[in-house]
Amino acid sequence: MTDTLPDLARGVLPRAALYIGGRWREASGAGSETVLDPSTGRPLGTVPDAGPADVAAALAAARAAADAGTWADATPRARSEALYRLHEVLTGMADRLLDVVVAETGCPLRLAQGQQVGLPLRHLEYWAEAARRPELTARAPVVTARLGGPATLGGWAVRREPYGVVAAITPYNFPLLENVMKLGPALAAGNAVVLKPSPFTPYSALLLAEAAERAELPAGVFNVLTGGADTGAALTGDRRVDLISFTGSDTVGAQILAAAAPRVTKVLLELGGKSALVVCADADLELAARIGAANVTTHAGQGCVLATRHLVHSSVLPGYLAQLRGMLDGVLVGAPRDPATGMGPLIRAAAVDRVAGHVERAVRDGADVLTGGARPAEGSVPAGGFYYRPTVLTGVRNTWPVAQQEIFGPVAVVIGFDTEAEAVELANDSAYGLAGHLVSRDAGRAFELACRLRTGTVDINGGPGYTNPDVPFGGRARSGLGRENGAEGLDEYTQLKTIKYHAG
């Protein structure tokens, strides 16, 4: 693990170029993005903006790879072996990946080791194995009487085929994981991919391209374009794209859905959330507060599934608030590479301003600040970094903007309830439907409550604590369309063809 920026500049960062058709290329235009280290605000490097000609070149390369059939028509075993090679190469790059992801995201080291590097490697291994799934299933043959003729023996074969070219567009918070969660199933199913990562976190995607080159994935099967909204919009508006797989905000997700509509292109959307943590009257309060605190501080609140509305039974509300406050006040906000750091920075200064704006408005509306509600004191965090203190607001109504809009920062509101029916009503009173969290000593009742929450995922008492690549993940309503992970996630990247045959 390197400690300083000069070390990173000396060979840890990947080449800042576009990866198209198995080759590194300079971008055709002069535009570029300066990538910052969020913990200090200092530049890490400059990455090109892919322009229309680069987008066209990447789509042509992906189209050729998809249409030539060498990848789509490769045996499942051959695709699996290629993905295992990619996994092996990436595993060998784990230390470098950790350096780069921590530098570009500002995610604290301990969290980054597991969630930003270990987990994506585990997901990729899963997809290498899943690629072996047979493409063909048979329906039972039947004998039917032909109208006015002899009986016929025949049947159906159902074939899962890739879509062709997948445009994958990803956000900044868990960049390697988000990239692998698209690349893995798309390639396992036999598609070619053009990946456009967030302009804030392009380096982990470029490392993925470096690994693809070293693993000798066929040319054009995996391409990386760096750039921002314009590059993304050029991709989603192109007729050579067969499937758009997007993870990001609901606002951009809706724009992508509109861009895909004229050609009726399939769209997968993993969007934002405003998830509820329901603390029942019988909850283990220490556990509930630990879960509540983790949902505020994990990656400075920059996680789509994090609970930002804590709904707490009135009988345990004072105890919950006391424990939550104590835990949050004990979290060290600081430099990601310091092992004592419990919470790092937000991604950019604008994100800190957005968070501060939400808090100020809520206070003007009448909210009370239980803890936080401000930037850390000068000198307590590295100068120039984008920090905000873990914040809890009380005295909030569920209808207020602070309880309805995704803040994507370390801010939670706490709202009391008296009956479980009220808790369910409050939890479901949201435009989003990504996740729900329940704390109760009665697992059976918690399961019944989980069934009544209108979200794609619910965890009880913290759940198993990690994202299992075998388990479907996704949202309802404004949180998205489709599912990632598991057999269901692989299905999203395939389309069915039914072949009817006549025997004899």
Ligand code: NAD
């Ligand atoms: P964002 O929507 O601003 O950007 C996401 C990606 O879309 C970036 O690569 C960006 O350059 C690109 N983009 C922006 N405008 C575009 C356009 N018009 N056409 C095509 N591409 C465009 O999101 P963000 O700020 O990077 O990430 C935070 C958001 O992501 C939060 O809302 C969070 O909840 C969500 N998220 C969701 C999940 C999930 O699985 N549901 C996971 C992680 C993050």
